[in-house]
Amino acid sequence: MLHSGAYLPATRIAYRTHGTLNADRSNAILFPTWFGGQHDANEWIIGPGHALDPSRYFIVVVNILGNGMSSSPSNTPAPTDGPRFPLVTVLDNVILQQRLLAEAFGIERLALVVGRSMGAQIAFQWGAWFPDAMAALLPFVGSARTSPHNWVFLENVKAAITSDPDWCGGDYAVQPTLAFRRMRLVFDSWGLSQAFYRQGLHLQMGFHTTADFINRPMPASNADANNVLAQAATWQAADLSANHRFQGDYAAALRTITARTIVMPSRTDLYFPPEDSEIEISHMPNAELRVIPSVWGHRAGAPGTDPADTAFIEAAISDLLAG
Amino acid sequence: MLHSGAYLPATRIAYRTHGTLNADRSNAILFPTWFGGQHDANEWIIGPGHALDPSRYFIVVVNILGNGMSSSPSNTPAPTDGPRFPLVTVLDNVILQQRLLAEAFGIERLALVVGRSMGAQIAFQWGAWFPDAMAALLPFVGSARTSPHNWVFLENVKAAITSDPDWCGGDYAVQPTLAFRRMRLVFDSWGLSQAFYRQGLHLQMGFHTTADFINRPMPASNADANNVLAQAATWQAADLSANHRFQGDYAAALRTITARTIVMPSRTDLYFPPEDSEIEISHMPNAELRVIPSVWGHRAGAPGTDPADTAFIEAAISDLLAG
Numbered sequence A, B: 001m002l003h004s005g006a007y008l009p010a011t012r013i014a015y016r017t018h019g020t021l022n023a024d025r026s027n028a029i030l031f032p033t034w035f036g037g038q039h040d041a042n043e044w045i046i047g048p049g050h051a052l053d054p055s056r057y058f059i060v061v062v063n064i065l066g067n068g069m070s071s072s073p074s075n076t077p078a079p080t081d082g083p084r085f086p087l088v089t090v091l092d093n094v095i096l097q098q099r100l101l102a103e104a105f106g107i108e109r110l111a112l113v114v115g116r117s118m119g120a121q122i123a124f125q126w127g128a129w130f131p132d133a134m135a136a137l138l139p140f141v142g143s144a145r146t147s148p149h150n151w152v153f154l155e156n157v158k159a160a161i162t163s164d165p166d167w168c169g170g171d172y173a174v175q176p177t178l179a180f181r182r183m184r185l186v187f188d189s190w191g192l193s194q195a196f197y198r199q200g201l202h203l204q205m206g207f208h209t210t211a212d213f214i215n216r217p218m219p220a221s222n223a224d225a226n227n228v229l230a231q232a233a234t235w236q237a238a239d240l241s242a243n244h245r246f247q248g249d250y251a252a253a254l255r256t257i258t259a260r261t262i263v264m265p266s267r268t269d270l271y272f273p274p275e276d277s278e279i280e281i282s283h284m285p286n287a288e289l290r291v292i293p294s295v296w297g298h299r300a301g302a303p304g305t306d307p308a309d310t311a312f313i314e315a316a317i318s319d320l321l322a323g
Helices: A039-045 A090-105 A118-129 A148-162 A165-170 A177-190 A194-198 A210-214 A225-237 A250-255 A274-283 A307-322 B039-045 B090-105 B118-129 B148-162 B165-170 B177-190 B194-198 B210-214 B225-236 B250-255 B274-283 B307-322
Strands: A015-018 A028-030 A058-062 A112-116 A136-140 A260-263 A287-289 B015-018 B028-030 B058-062 B112-116 B136-140 B260-263 B287-289
Touching: A015 A039, A028 A090, A039 A058, A039 A307, A058 A090, A090 A118, A090 A225, A112 A118, A112 A307, A118 A136, A118 A225, A136 A307, A148 A177, A148 A225, A148 B177, A148 B194, A148 B210, A165 A177, A165 A225, A177 A210, A177 A225, A177 B148, A194 B148, A194 B274, A210 B148, A250 A274, A260 A274, A260 A307, A274 A287, A274 B194, B015 B039, B028 B090, B039 B058, B039 B307, B058 B090, B090 B118, B112 B118, B112 B307, B118 B136, B118 B225, B136 B307, B148 B177, B148 B225, B165 B177, B165 B225, B177 B210, B177 B225, B250 B274, B260 B274, B260 B307, B274 B287
Parallel strands: A028 A058, A028 A112, A112 A136, A136 A260, A260 A287, B028 B058, B028 B112, B112 B136, B136 B260, B260 B287
Antiparallel strands: A015 A058, B015 B058
């Protein structure tokens, strides 16, 4: 039984750890994945010389539900397989992650919860649901709840999938290929920024025209259309106060987050604009706003983007871990 | 033969006039339509007490090519009907409009060219192609050329149409209905703004939820899918310097615009952000930037939106007409 009320049999949470848990279990960091990502995608800021250094910290990268590694439409048996997979919430993820940390490692308190995008939504929820369970929080390019505008954007993501006749209501024999191409087009417009294109950064990747860029070959992928829809549903429902404890009182939920927090939007993010972050920190007793000065939009700091943005994020991680 | 090189037989330009042309033909104002609009849509700022007052001015509202009134896929005979309609450019529109004004009314110089959105792109092109043909220009919520980001957005608009199986490559028997619903979803996310939804203005229209808003009934419409695509193609190709005279020299084309100009973006427009307008006026010898302080995004000042924004636009029209 999930916290959201749905029943999901034999729920599985997949994770990968980096480093060694110390004797007093005080060096653990939780770093959940984001929409469309699996645990290896998180590794670009993990390693020697990075803020998330496995020689000092025990870093648990946990896969969110629906991402194809943890319980997902693609790996769950009937009757909750494929399009019959229930809505799972950010809070469902958080509660399962807390159990994982306690039962597998005996971790009761984290040095840091850090998350990107949907992972940031998970970090916010951790702070509000288990306020004593971490010293610090770093949600970047994300939000404490999905804004109405971001919700409408996600309807476009879902429509990109479901408008492909090969999607077949979710009971497809092979992955619908047009679906993923259309979804990438949605992301190419929303996930970057006007400034990114104005500066011609897409052409600096080796494309002659904007048309060449958006028509670039689709990379090989193990993505699953129903998994995408399941994660989009989790994202749309994200709201750290949408539960029996907070009853939708958004400000009260944010006030509960007492861990030292750096809220880090990207200046040009069209999903999670800094204005929403400003509202968040106005309710948080121990939070600082640091805006990534990026033109990469929602992708600021992600693998393959501007190293300066990545360094900006890593500096905040280091600041929080320094205490 | 169109300026763009395409051949379009028996080209027709439809227009409506308001007011009376004075004896020295000095009181004419040109006000082209925009993407998806026909001449009646322009009438919300035309009338007694409005800046565009027919008791003082002769206002020519001219329908752009592809809008279903002027020559369009829907009203052009074979072999250039439907999906075989050629690309027409903003400059094609401008050259035909200039001929219309000269041949039908003997107008050689306009008091003002004012345009919204794609109509603003037409106003910019007028200023660069016929710099002595107007005293003033007011392009609002538009641009002198379509930015790469805006071009990518338009790919989403086109995909909304062409992803409907009932579109049938443009040779449909009846209008594809899913196409228009999906296009509205694209506009609901891009055409408004994050701030609009954050303030809940969509709920103030009488909807209980964001889902109710985006699923509101589709109004009756005479829209034609191929006309939409034709106009989107014009929009994507918009660049006042993409012609033999300017050879792509954007700055040179903007420098040519000597008419007094107020460039008026909306602060929250996701298509035509104010940053692009700042670049435009930096090259224009006689231009002023006035940003509409609106949360209505691209729709700022349009019919049915914030009257304060409409008043802001009308004040600029009045300022320009006062000389």
